[in-house]
Amino acid sequence: MSAETVTLQHVGKTWCPVGRPSVEALRDFSIDIEPGEFIVLLGPSGCGKSTLLYMLAGLEDISTGTIREGGREITGPSPDRGLIFQEAALFPWLTIAQNVSFGLSIQGLGSKECEQRARELLRSVGLGGLMDKKPDELSGGMRQRAACARALAMRPKLLMMDEPFAALDVQTRAKMQDFLLQLWQDSGASIVLVTHSIDEAIALADRVVVFTARPGTVKTIVPIDIPRPRASRDPRVHELRDQFTELLADEVDRAFAEQEAL
Numbered sequence: 001m002s003a004e005t006v007t008l009q010h011v012g013k014t015w016c017p018v019g020r021p022s023v024e025a026l027r028d029f030s031i032d033i034e035p036g037e038f039i040v041l042l043g044p045s046g047c048g049k050s051t052l053l054y055m056l057a058g059l060e061d062i063s064t065g066t067i068r069e070g071g072r073e074i075t076g077p078s079p080d081r082g083l084i085f086q087e088a089a090l091f092p093w094l095t096i097a098q099n100v101s102f103g104l105s106i107q108g109l110g111s112k113e114c115e116q117r118a119r120e121l122l123r124s125v126g127l128g129g130l131m132d133k134k135p136d137e138l139s140g141g142m143r144q145r146a147a148c149a150r151a152l153a154m155r156p157k158l159l160m161m162d163e164p165f166a167a168l169d170v171q172t173r174a175k176m177q178d179f180l181l182q183l184w185q186d187s188g189a190s191i192v193l194v195t196h197s198i199d200e201a202i203a204l205a206d207r208v209v210v211f212t213a214r215p216g217t218v219k220t221i222v223p224i225d226i227p228r229p230r231a232s233r234d235p236r237v238h239e240l241r242d243q244f245t246e247l248l249a250d251e252v253d254r255a256f257a258e259q260e261a262l
């Protein structure tokens with residue numbers, strides 16, 4: 001299944017929690033995500049990055065604007081769109097093979113086919129020898145790989161990842177980034193990944209979308225056309241690091257000032 005263009009036009013979101021003041025999280029957010037593109041969302045805390053992912057996933061209504069995938073409006077969740085969180089959301093009482101095959105069985109695949117596809121995927125993420133372990137028997141990095149396998153089992157056209165490696169140590173994080181790039185290249189899916197790490201954004205992205213402070217909108221979009229793997233000592237990487245640090249500094253100050261005023 002090949003990825004399709006996802007078009008966000010003038011998207012806005014205001015949260016209206018019962019009994020509490022409403023919060024405008026996003027305003028007038030527009031971007032085209034091209035098929036097979038790797039987009040990274042970078043911005044200060046609270047600027048609406050996770051909110052945007054939930055709406056792309058079809059898990060939350062948008063307040064204004066439209067989101068379309070291949071021309072069709074997104075109005076709810078779909079197996080074409082997978083979401084991975086910071087902590088791998090696996091069922092603790094199932095083995096990782098059962099976790100991966102669970103989603104497939106809901107889609108109506110026979111149990112033999114589910115099991116076979118789950119095992120193939122787990123082998124492809126380097127967990128071939130651990131299929132019958134429960135999630136709490138695995139390390140954080142292994143759990144995240146299992147979560148990737150579970151999301152990929154559905155063959156999504158768009159994979160969304162909300163700070164997927166934030167809880168991992170630096171070395172495991174670097175390995176997971178390499179692993180993700182390989183999976184992305186093999187799958188042909190588009191990826192939208194949220195991170196607070198400038199280095200992670202530079203290592204992974206085709207384009208980095210820098211958000212303003214809340215209400216979040218596109219401050220700027222920076223294409224990165226350095227071939228991967230991108231060495232941290234590459235002068236172009238240094239330049240980008242300085243550019244992103246500068247772009248974010250004002251927005252982080254604004255976000256802090258606003259939070260203090262609350």
Ligand SMILES: Nc1ncnc2c1ncn2[C@@H]1O[C@H](COP(=O)(O)OP(=O)(O)OP(=O)(O)O)[C@@H](O)[C@H]1O
Pocket residue numbers: 015016017023024025043044045046047048049050051052214
């Ligand atoms: N379910 C909700 N109900 C009410 N307000 C919400 C809800 N979810 C998020 N918000 C508010 O929307 C704003 C944006 O939140 P969001 O989590 O999308 O930001 P973020 O950029 O992902 O933040 P962080 O980088 O800290 O994870 C925040 O002010 C937050 O308090």
